[in-house]
Amino acid sequence: MIKPCTLAGTDAPLRVLGSSGGISDMKVKEPQKGEIVNFKKGEMNVPDKVIIPYIEGDGIGTDIMKATLPVVNTAVQKAFRGKKEIIFFEIYAGEKALAKYGNVMPEETLVLINKYKLSLKGPLTTPVGEGYRSLNVFLRQYFNLYACVRPVKYYPGVPSPVKTPEKMDVVIFRENTEDVYAGIEWEEGSKEARKMIDFLENNFKIKVRRDSGLGLKPISETGTKRLVRAAIKYAIKNNRKNVTLVHKGNIMKFTEGAFRNWGYELAKDEFPKSVITEEAVLKKHNHHIPKGKIVIKDRIADSMFQQVLTRADEYDVIALPNLNGDYLSDACAAQVGGLGMAPGANIGDEIAIFEATHGTAPKYAGQNKVNPSSLILSAKLMLDYLGWDQASQLVEKGIARAIQQKRVTYDLARLMGAVTPVKTSEFAEIICDNMGQ
Numbered sequence: 001m002i003k004p005c006t007l008a009g010t011d012a013p014l015r016v017l018g019s020s021g022g023i024s025d026m027k028v029k030e031p032q033k034g035e036i037v038n039f040k041k042g043e044m045n046v047p048d049k050v051i052i053p054y055i056e057g058d059g060i061g062t063d064i065m066k067a068t069l070p071v072v073n074t075a076v077q078k079a080f081r082g083k084k085e086i087i088f089f090e091i092y093a094g095e096k097a098l099a100k101y102g103n104v105m106p107e108e109t110l111v112l113i114n115k116y117k118l119s120l121k122g123p124l125t126t127p128v129g130e131g132y133r134s135l136n137v138f139l140r141q142y143f144n145l146y147a148c149v150r151p152v153k154y155y156p157g158v159p160s161p162v163k164t165p166e167k168m169d170v171v172i173f174r175e176n177t178e179d180v181y182a183g184i185e186w187e188e189g190s191k192e193a194r195k196m197i198d199f200l201e202n203n204f205k206i207k208v209r210r211d212s213g214l215g216l217k218p219i220s221e222t223g224t225k226r227l228v229r230a231a232i233k234y235a236i237k238n239n240r241k242n243v244t245l246v247h248k249g250n251i252m253k254f255t256e257g258a259f260r261n262w263g264y265e266l267a268k269d270e271f272p273k274s275v276i277t278e279e280a281v282l283k284k285h286n287h288h289i290p291k292g293k294i295v296i297k298d299r300i301a302d303s304m305f306q307q308v309l310t311r312a313d314e315y316d317v318i319a320l321p322n323l324n325g326d327y328l329s330d331a332c333a334a335q336v337g338g339l340g341m342a343p344g345a346n347i348g349d350e351i352a353i354f355e356a357t358h359g360t361a362p363k364y365a366g367q368n369k370v371n372p373s374s375l376i377l378s379a380k381l382m383l384d385y386l387g388w389d390q391a392s393q394l395v396e397k398g399i400a401r402a403i404q405q406k407r408v409t410y411d412l413a414r415l416m417g418a419v420t421p422v423k424t425s426e427f428a429e430i431i432c433d434n435m436g437q
Contacts, residue, residue, distance in 0.1 A: 026108055027092075027100060034087035037117045037386075039350050046386050048084045053091040053112050057122020059360025061094075064372035065122050067428035071395060072379045074432040079390035093135055094124040105135055113143065113351065118386075120379055121355040125362075137183070139353060140176045145346035146223060147230045148174040150329045150357065151381070157403040158337040159415035165335050167313040171240070172332065173231040174325025176346055178223045179255075181322045185215035219255040219321055224262040230347070231319040232271050235294050243267075243275070245298040246320040246328065259321050260298050267296045301328070308332055333357070340370070340411055343377035345385070354382040368423045371409040373399060376431070398431035405430075 035047035056065045069088055076084055091109045098104050113119050126134040139145070150172040154165040186193040188211055196214050200206040208214070228245070235243050245264070249257030267275045271294075278297035281289055289295055299307065301324045308315065308331060320328060333342035339358035346353045356375040364370050376395060383392035402408065406419045407430045413421035422430065 054120040058094045058125040059362040059365045061122030064375045067372035075391040075394040123360045145348040148176045149345045152332040154336040173319045179322030188213040225266040228263040240316045242295040243317045354378040394435040398434040401434035
């Protein structure tokens, strides 16, 4: 049963199709062939012919999705010669949904994401300072997609502002549902804000300026441990060297400090044979990491921003609370070509949404101009998630070769110098051609 659809903090509830009595007339036609990903006892079962819905997205979403789908289909075809297939079909959110349903997030879309478990998504518009809250954040919270997974890796030939971008190869696990992104806040001057200010002063002797807006920053043991668990499991599965907990626990001791403490506690309790603390390596093993052990360590957030610039190769998997993760993932992406080269996935216990990490860039919409790599690499993550490694490797191979050949879209071409840019659709064709046989 899909729960009621609301967006926290909006001026009015988010209207949903069928909110007065269920969905009686589906506007989307589901594919007649193919099967659905399903889970049994927590294990994912992937059929050979798998159905996956996609949300095109707003603004440049139309350009990058049109480029991404044929790249994915070509990689799957080349890798498996017809033995495996993805059957894509479109579902709606954002501006296209508003035009089709009179609603930016139809209940039908939520039902279909829940049914098919995996989906691919372009960028969605988020109004600034007014209107409804981020649809991207809403989807993460609605489906409890608690881990935002963002690999950041350098591809040779991409222009970079740093001298040694090849040292950057990290996978960021950003907590996705808590922290200030929980959307619990009150506007300055509102009845609720004044009530909270009075409550804090009267009950805890805490003085807050009366012209303040207020927000809450919840960080829970549950949310922290499930994120760190996912990060450590990823590190074990992918033979990574270390997991770093990034926090501002020296200042926010009972939220971000607790994130650090709960992370270490989880590692000790659930992965004692696989993980060793950095402190133990230094004090008990004379700076030598025991064979087969993954080092778990922590860093203060502001220090970490410096270290991903100066010592990026010392970090591997990084787990962070929501806001720190937002900032750090973009800072890392800046070193390897920007958000246009940064993939992302939002993953829960069963449902996962793979999405471009950049915005909608409406002034470029429909111009067949922008770089589709973020969404294409997000689709690569989806192939990894499915366990279709052969196809995933072909996507990466195609992009890497296209960049080395300097056959790239305008954003990279203008930084490479004396390079003629290709169109978005042409870039997708070049990627496919570079996959080989």
